[in-house]
């Protein structure tokens with residue numbers, strides 16, 4: 160934990176202007192979040208709805224909480240009153256539920272569409288082709304309580320940098336296509352979330368403007384559920 164502040168500052172310094180750092184605090188205690196908060200960090204990412212709610216309830220109100228993990232529709236209600244950005248919209252059903260719950264709370268909730276480009280079978284998300292067909296659907300455009308801000312993706316967990324770069328390149332291409340041909344340059348469609356501890360430099364090189372970094376800041380997690 161003594162290294163946390165130093166790690167955070169090193170990561171923050173390594174980011175170009177215009178790239179948002181989401182400090183991924185999943186599986187680390189609220190005290191660790193507080194320490195990063197005291198060092199100036201305000202944007203945190205969590206992967207489990209109940210864990211997020213518990214931390215939200217005990218930590219400062221000006222934290223911007225992002226949800227980055229697979230979100231089950233029956234868990235949406237725990238985070239919808241306060242979540243700032245949901246990175247992991249991976250089905251139309253989930254998007255509809257977020258819209259419905261956001262309406263109940265009188266909110267418009269920012270969301271990213273999760274795009275599946277990695278080779279791993281287990282990673283959630285739309286393929287780029289599905290993404291294009293989903294967003295051209297009329298019903299999708301009529302949801303009043305969600306605002307699609309961009310896309311999120313994870314690359315394959317591999318040492319092969321050319322493969323990782325190629326996956327990020329595909330996501331950037333999709334992002335650009337959506338921005339120009341679907342959102343017609345609408346300034347609110349502006350977020351490309353890609354890059355984790357092991358690959359964020361590559362992701363930024365490919366155009367990412369939001370990175371989600373956990374272990375480089377907080378150290379290894381106690382247990383992994385991915």
Ligand SMILES: *Cc1c(COP(=O)(O)O)cnc(C)c1O
Pocket residue numbers: 183185206227228313354355356357371372373374375385
């Ligand atoms: C855990 C997680 C991260 C952070 O991973 P690190 O390798 O610890 O930086 C980023 N994005 C998602 C979706 C995650 O689940």
